[in-house]
Amino acid sequence: MMKHSITLTVNGDRYTLAVFPWRTLNEVLREDLNLTGTKRGCGTGDCGACTVMVDGRTVSSCLTLAVDVDGKEILTVEGLAPDGERLHPIQEAFIEKGAIQCGFCTPGMEMSALYLLSNHPRPGEREIRHGLSGNLCRCTGYNKIVEAVAEASRRMEKNNGAPGGGRKP
Amino acid sequence: MKAYSIVGRDIPRRDARSKATGSAVYTDDIKLPGMLHGRILRSPVPHARILNIDVSRAAALPGVKCVITGQDTPKIKYGNWRLFPATQDEYPLAVDKVRFVGDEVAAVAAVDRDTAEEALSLIRVDYEELPAVYDVRRAIRKDAPLIHEGSPGNVSVERKIAYGDVRAGFREADYVREDTFTVHPVSHAYLEPCSTVARCDPDGRITLWTSTQTPYIVQCLLASVLGMRENDIRVIKPFVGGGFGGKMELRPWEFCAAFMAKKTGRPVKFVLEREEELVFGRRRHPMRITSKVGFKKDGTLVAKDLKILLDGGAYNAMGPTATFLCGNFGAMLYRYPNYRFYGRHVYTNKPPASAMRGFGAPQSLFAAESQMNMAAEDLGIDPIELRLKNAQVPGDVIPDVATISSCGFVECLREVARMSGWNRKRKTHKPGRGIGVGCYSFISGGVFNWFNTQYPFSAAEVRAFSDGTVHLLTMASDIGQGSDTALAQILAEELGLRMEDIRVTSADTAMTPQADLGSWGSRVTLMAGNAVVQAARQIKEALFGAVSARFNLNVIYDFECKEGRVQARGRPDRGVSFGEAVAMAQKANRGEPVVARGYYTPRNKGLVTPAFSFGAQVAEVSVDRETGLVEVEKIWTAHDCGTVINPTAVEGQLEGSIHMGLGYALSEELRMENGRTLNRTFLDYKMPHAPDMPANESLCVDTYEPEGPMGAKEAGEGLVSPTAPAIAEAVYHATGYRCKDLPITPEKILKGMKK
Numbered sequence: 001m002m003k004h005s006i007t008l009t010v011n012g013d014r015y016t017l018a019v020f021p022w023r024t025l026n027e028v029l030r031e032d033l034n035l036t037g038t039k040r041g042c043g044t045g046d047c048g049a050c051t052v053m054v055d056g057r058t059v060s061s062c063l064t065l066a067v068d069v070d071g072k073e074i075l076t077v078e079g080l081a082p083d084g085e086r087l088h089p090i091q092e093a094f095i096e097k098g099a100i101q102c103g104f105c106t107p108g109m110e111m112s113a114l115y116l117l118s119n120h121p122r123p124g125e126r127e128i129r130h131g132l133s134g135n136l137c138r139c140t141g142y143n144k145i146v147e148a149v150a151e152a153s154r155r156m157e158k159n160n161g162a163p164g165g166g167r168k169p
Numbered sequence: 170m171k172a173y174s175i176v177g178r179d180i181p182r183r184d185a186r187s188k189a190t191g192s193a194v195y196t197d198d199i200k201l202p203g204m205l206h207g208r209i210l211r212s213p214v215p216h217a218r219i220l221n222i223d224v225s226r227a228a229a230l231p232g233v234k235c236v237i238t239g240q241d242t243p244k245i246k247y248g249n250w251r252l253f254p255a256t257q258d259e260y261p262l263a264v265d266k267v268r269f270v271g272d273e274v275a276a277v278a279a280v281d282r283d284t285a286e287e288a289l290s291l292i293r294v295d296y297e298e299l300p301a302v303y304d305v306r307r308a309i310r311k312d313a314p315l316i317h318e319g320s321p322g323n324v325s326v327e328r329k330i331a332y333g334d335v336r337a338g339f340r341e342a343d344y345v346r347e348d349t350f351t352v353h354p355v356s357h358a359y360l361e362p363c364s365t366v367a368r369c370d371p372d373g374r375i376t377l378w379t380s381t382q383t384p385y386i387v388q389c390l391l392a393s394v395l396g397m398r399e400n401d402i403r404v405i406k407p408f409v410g411g412g413f414g415g416k417m418e419l420r421p422w423e424f425c426a427a428f429m430a431k432k433t434g435r436p437v438k439f440v441l442e443r444e445e446e447l448v449f450g451r452r453r454h455p456m457r458i459t460s461k462v463g464f465k466k467d468g469t470l471v472a473k474d475l476k477i478l479l480d481g482g483a484y485n486a487m488g489p490t491a492t493f494l495c496g497n498f499g500a501m502l503y504r505y506p507n508y509r510f511y512g513r514h515v516y517t518n519k520p521p522a523s524a525m526r527g528f529g530a531p532q533s534l535f536a537a538e539s540q541m542n543m544a545a546e547d548l549g550i551d552p553i554e555l556r557l558k559n560a561q562v563p564g565d566v567i568p569d570v571a572t573i574s575s576c577g578f579v580e581c582l583r584e585v586a587r588m589s590g591w592n593r594k595r596k597t598h599k600p601g602r603g604i605g606v607g608c609y610s611f612i613s614g615g616v617f618n619w620f621n622t623q624y625p626f627s628a629a630e631v632r633a634f635s636d637g638t639v640h641l642l643t644m645a646s647d648i649g650q651g652s653d654t655a656l657a658q659i660l661a662e663e664l665g666l667r668m669e670d671i672r673v674t675s676a677d678t679a680m681t682p683q684a685d686l687g688s689w690g691s692r693v694t695l696m697a698g699n700a701v702v703q704a705a706r707q708i709k710e711a712l713f714g715a716v717s718a719r720f721n722l723n724v725i726y727d728f729e730c731k732e733g734r735v736q737a738r739g740r741p742d743r744g745v746s747f748g749e750a751v752a753m754a755q756k757a758n759r760g761e762p763v764v765a766r767g768y769y770t771p772r773n774k775g776l777v778t779p780a781f782s783f784g785a786q787v788a789e790v791s792v793d794r795e796t797g798l799v800e801v802e803k804i805w806t807a808h809d810c811g812t813v814i815n816p817t818a819v820e821g822q823l824e825g826s827i828h829m830g831l832g833y834a835l836s837e838e839l840r841m842e843n844g845r846t847l848n849r850t851f852l853d854y855k856m857p858h859a860p861d862m863p864a865n866e867s868l869c870v871d872t873y874e875p876e877g878p879m880g881a882k883e884a885g886e887g888l889v890s891p892t893a894p895a896i897a898e899a900v901y902h903a904t905g906y907r908c909k910d911l912p913i914t915p916e917k918i919l920k921g922m923k924k
C-alpha cells in the first residue's frame with residue numbers, strides 16, 4: 001500500500017507528511033506530530049475527546065482520515081494559547097470555574113466551546129449545553145463546564161469579540 | 170466551623186493549567202524509543218477448556234517481536250485479597266481454562282498496533298466448550314457448571330453479620346414487609362481507556378507507567394506474578410483520566426507489558442479500545458437483594474434481615490470487598506436494633522464485576538432506601554419523617570462496626586426538605602410530576618486490611634527547604650478527584666505557607682514513601698490527609714525549637730506557622746520567615762535535612778471505617794405519560810462531609826455523582842445475552858450528556874470529624890447512591906409505578922402504569 005503525501009497546517013505550522021490512507025487525523029496528530037493534547041476516548045466518534053477544528057469547524061479527529069484534510073488548517077488544544085504565556089479565555093475559565101477534574105475530556109470540550117462561541121458569542125445555558133452535547137465527561141456532571149463556557153463568553157466579549165489570545169481558526 | 174486560611178477555599182486544582190493546555194501527560198501520551206505495541210487476544214466463548222494454542226503464524230509475521238500465552242508465564246495466581254490467598258483466582262493470561270467472553274488468552278507485541286492486531290488474527294486456539302451459567306440463582310444450584318475448582322456452588326465468598334435478635338424483633342413489629350430488588354451492571358466509563366507502558370531497565374528492573382488508582386497494589390501484585398521482588402518494580406502513575414474503582418487491581422495488560430518488555434528488552438505499550446472496556450471490562454456488580462424490615466406502628470425500626478447475591482462474574486476482582494461492605498451498608502443510616510445479613514459472592518460466566526464508585530452502596534442503598542419509601546407509604550408517615558425518626562446521631566453504636574462520631578444526618582434531612590419545598594410539593598403535585606427522597610451514608614476509607622500490607626495505610630513525607638518551600642511526597646493517587654490539591658491545601662494550612670510554596674510528587678513507588686493503598690473507598694482525604702498533618706507537625710516541632718532558641722524565649726511561649734513565618738503566638742516580632750527557620754534548624758544540626766514522615770493507620774475504629782459521611786437528596790421529576798420518558802427537573806442535596814477542604818472540588822464530586830447516579834437510575838445498562846455484553850460503543854451505552862443534566866442545588870451541613878484532618882471526611886463517593894432511590898420514588902409519586910429492578914425505563918413505566 002502506498003503512502004500519500006499531504007500538507008497540513010496545524011496551529012499555524014506547516015507540515016508535509018507521508019501517511020497511509022487509513023491513518024486518522026487523531027493518529028497523525030498524536031503519533032506523527034507528537035501533539036498529544038488531543039485525546040482518544042473511544043475511536044468511534046461518540047465521546048468528543050478527540051475534537052479538533054478543521055478550517056474553523058469541529059470534527060472528531062478519530063473519524064477523520066488524514067488524507068481527507070490535506071491542505072487544510074487545523075487547530076488543536078495546543079494552538080489555543082500558542083505563546084504558552086497568556087491562556088485563551090476559555091482555558092482560563094475552565095481552570096477558574098473548576099470545569100476540570102481528570103482533564104481527559106478537557107481539550108475536546110474546549111474545542112467545542114471555541115466553535116460554539118465563535119458562532120454564538122453570547123449563548124444561553126441551553127445553547128451551551130447543546131453545543132457541548134457531542135462531548136462526554138464522566139467526572140464533572142457538566143455543570144461547571146457550562147459555567148466556564150458562559151464565563152469565557154463574557155471575557156471574550158470584553159476582548160472585543162476576538163476569540164481571545166489564540167490564533168483565529 | 171473553625172476558620173482556616175487555605176483549607177475551605179476555592180483554590181483551582183494545581184494541575185488545571187496543564188490539563189487545560191493539553192500538556193498533561195497521560196499514559197498513552199508516553200512514547201519511548203524502540204517502543205512496541207501490544208494487543209491482547211481474548212476468549213470468544215464464555216466457558217471452555219483450552220486444548221491447544223498455536224502462535225506460530227503470528228510469531229512469524231514480520232514486525233511481531235513477541236507472542237505469549239499463559240503457558241509461557243510463571244502461572245502464578247493473583248488477586249487483591251492477599252490476606253486470603255484462596256480468593257486469588259486470576260492468572261494474567263488464562264491457563265487451561267477460560268471463564269468469560271473476553272478472558273485474556275494470549276498477547277502480542279509488535280512494531281505497531283496494526284501489526285499486533287493482525288498477529289492476533291493469526292493465533293489459533295482450540296477450545297472445548299463447557300456448559301456456562303449466567304444467572305446467580307442458577308449458578309448456586311447443585312447441578313450448575315462449576316466455574317472454579319474449590320468454590321462449590323460457585324460461591325467464592327460468604328459474609329454473615331448478626332446482632333440483636335432478628336426473630337424477636339420481627340415478633341415485636343407491627344408492620345413487616347419483604348421485597349426483592351435487582352440491579353443491573355453498569356460501566357465505569359472513565360474517559361481514558363486503560364493503558365500502560367512498561368520498560369525493562371538495564372539492570373533488569375521494571376518501570377511501569379500505568380493508568381491506575383493504586384500504584385502500590387500494582388507494584389506488589391506485579392512483583393508476585395513475575396516472581397520478582399516488590400522494589401525491583403517501579404510503578405508510576407501519570408495523569409489518569411478517571412477511575413471510579415475500575416483501575417484498582419493489577420490487570421493483564423500490565424503484566425503482559427512488563428513480561429514482554431523483559432523478554433524483548435524493548436518498552437511495550439498497551440492501550441485498550443473502548444469496545445474492550447465496555448464489552449469485557451470491569452463493571453458495577455449486578456445484585457439480587459432480598460430485604461425484610463419490621464417497624465412499630467409509630468415508625469420505629471425494629472429489625473432487618475438482608476440477603477444479597479452478588480453477581481461477581483468469572484473472577485473475584487474486588488467482589489469480596491463489595492460483599493463485605495454490602496453487609497455494612499445495609500445497617501448504616503438508621504438505628505437497627507436487630508440486624509442480620511447474609512451475602513454471597515457468586516461466580517458466573519460473565520466479565521468480572523468489581524469496585525465501582527460506592528462499592529456496593531448504590532445497590533444496597535437502592536434497595537434499603539426504596540424500601541424505606543414503601544414502608545413510609547404503608548405506615549402513613551411522610552418518608553422524611555420516617556427517616557428522622559430512625560436516623561443515626563453522633564454517639565450511636567453500630568455493633569462490631571463503629572461508634573458514629575460526627576454525624577449531620579438529621580440536619581441533612583431537615584435542610585433538604587426545606588430547600589426542596591418538600592412538604593408543599595409532596596402534598597400538591599400536578600399529574601405526571603413527582604418528588605422523592607433518597608439518603609446515603611458512606612465510609613471514609615476502609616479499615617479491614619485485605620491487602621495484608623505491612624506498611625501504614627497512608628504515608629507522607631515532607632521536606633522543608635531554606636528558600637521557604639516544602640516538598641510533599643505521597644503515594645496518594647490523584648485520578649481526577651483532586652487529591653494532590655487537597656493534600657497541598659492541608660499542608661499549606663498546617664505550615665502557614667502559600668500553595669505556590671508547595672511542590673507535590675505523588676504516586677511513584679520508587680520516590681514516594683511506602684505506602685498508600687491508593688485511591689478508593691474514599692480513603693484519601695482522611696487517611697493521606699492525616700499522614701500529611703502528622704508530618705507537618707514534626708516539621709513544626711523542629712522549627713519551633715530553633716526559633717525559640719534564637720529568641721531565647723521563655724518556655725511558656727507557644728509557636729505558630731503563619732503567613733510564611735514561624736513565630737511566637739501573639740508576638741509576631743519574635744519570629745523569622747519559614748525559610749530562615751528551616752536554615753536555623755539545619756544549622757543547629759550540622760546540616761541535617763529538615764524532613765519528616767507521617768503516616769496513618771486507623772486505631773480503635775472497628776473493622777470498617779474511621780468515619781462516616783451522610784447525606785439526603787431529593788429529586789423532582791416529570792414523566793411523560795404517553796411515552797414514559799422521565800425528565801429529572803431538579804436535584805437538591807444536603808450532605809455532611811465534615812470540614813470542606815475545597816468547596817469547588819466537593820461540588821464537582823457531587824455533580825459528577827449526580828451524573829453517574831442519573832445514568833444508573835435511568836439510562837445506563839450493560840445489556841447481556843448469553844454472557845456477551847451487547848453495548849460496544851458509547852452510542853449504545855447511554856451516559857447522560859450535558860443537556861440531560863438536571864438543575865441542582867446543594868448544601869454542606871457544618872460538622873467536624875475528630876478523626877479527620879482538620880475535621881474532614883469522605884466527600885463524593887457516597888453521593889452516587891441516593892440519586893437512584895430518590896428518582897425511583899419521584900417516578901412512583903408521579904405515576905404510581907414502583908421500580909424494584911433498575912434501571913427505570915420508559916417501557917417499565919408504561920407497563921407499570923397500566924396495572
Ligand code: FES
Binds near residue numbers: 043050060062
Ligand atoms: S475519540 Fe473521537 S469521538 Fe471519542
Ligand code: FES
Binds near residue numbers: 102138649
Ligand atoms: S474531567 Fe474527567 S472526563 Fe471530564
